[in-house]
Amino acid sequence: LQRMRHGDLELALAAAERLVELYPERGAAYDVRARVKEERQELKSALADAERALALAPETPVHWITACRLRSLTGDHAGALLAARRAMELAPESLLARRSLAVELGIGGQLRESAELLEEVVARDPSDAAAWLNLAGATRSSAPRRAIEAATRARELSEDPAIVRAAWVNEAVAQERLKERALALEAYGRALNVDPDLAVGLQNRARLLLQLERYEEARRDLERTQRLAPDDPATWRWSHELYARTGPPAEATRCLRRWIELEVDLARLQKLTKKLCGGRRPDLVHGEMALSRLLALQPDEPLGLLNRGLVRKLRGEVAGARRDWERFLELYPERTEAARVRAMLGRLGR
Known part of the structure; x- marks a missing residue:
């Protein structure tokens, strides 16, 4: 894990493989290998290791947390939620288990419950940037001012580009809820300054530009999004909206059909x-x-x-x-x- 944290994923994987060879009946060995594979984006193989760790040590909370994360990353959100709840049962005071459950509740649309858990996490550990980020996501529609506070705190605590860009997106959505469109556009721009290829930032900014009837700017964002996220229905939903307003009709039809397919x-x-x-x-x-x-x-x-x-x-x-x-x-x-x-x-x- 130390090698992984220093970015040496090849040596980290070799060490994890050796660990499994030495201790094939210990769940912890498979959990370590799962986390290294996750970092390498080998998600299906990582999930198999996480499930093996659970089979060997089903009473270990951290194994359930690893399984929760990997199930979620591979699209099994129902299984991820079950894993998060089990981790909470085994370690009710664990902030990591609490945050894992909050994230899965948020993905499932249970935003109020997610926000309540995250408020508990940040109250007990105000330095948890990821928890502040997740809180911003959970409250950006229902309590936008709180979301802006949480997004700001996440950026103050972390220089991780993934956290910073997501915090700006959450703040932008919250500003939209407050009808502060200029501030929302600025926040989307800040997110895209961190990552110019952030598809959700381009999609959301294009949607807002369409509302403002700034069609050429929206077109530029959507043309980039079509290249970056061609399998995302939101790409084609907003592209259809653009061409339905501006033409040509054939392009509007093409985008509509692609949207429906996805x-x-x-x-x-x-x-x-x-x-x-x-x-x-x-x-x-x-x-x-x-x-x-x-x-x-x-x-x-x-x-x-x-x-x-x-x-x-x-x-x-x-x-x-x-x-x-x-x-x-x-x-x-x-x-x-x-x-x-x-x-x-x-x-x-x-």
Whole structure:
């Protein structure tokens, strides 16, 4: 671990491998190797070591904390939350366990609970820059002035570029909540001064520039974001918004399709579907595409089946509408919409 802290990851890994060879039945050996591999961005292999450490020493809190972090980094947030809660059970006074749980609660949208835990952490250890940063993230929407205080404190305590840039982003979001758009733009600029390739900073600044109708500046940020984060739905969401306002229409359509393909937020897809299928000039082609994406993420979601059937009927795709509505009745015969669906199916047969 000392070699890792000094940046010599090759020697650190060699030492960790030797440790596992010497002590193959000790969880601590695998935990050390997991942390070295994490630093090397070998996340799947690191997680396997963390899980092995848990199997060998399931009552050791630090192993649960390592597993929590690696599960989160590999996308298993439910598993990470379970690990954080177990660490808290084993070491209820541990600030690291408390912060780990707070982070996972924040990722899961439980921001109030996350903020409460983080307030306890910074009260007991005011020098914990990461805790101040996480507190800024947890409060930037609900208590923006507190978030600005926390972000400022994080920057005062740490020169780590990752902490500094994230603190500026959190402060920028908080300034937006306070309607201080000029200060928000300045904060996003500060974050991008630290890391010019920070995709979330570019995306958020572009979104704010769109609100201010500063389209050329937004375009420059979004063109960079498309190169830096081509698989992030936010890149294409805001690019679509830009080209829908400024043209060309073909580019707006391209960005919309890419956004739908990548979106994973069900609430956002539902809102987009309503927008596409409603109004005086509904876009049924992309409305159906958005509904199909929603159903791919949440198979057999009842309103998704009902609404996609409606869109398909309007587009003349009778067979597709029939499949959706028959599936709806198979799964949800007692729902209040079932009578309406039966009536629509009856009319399809005429």
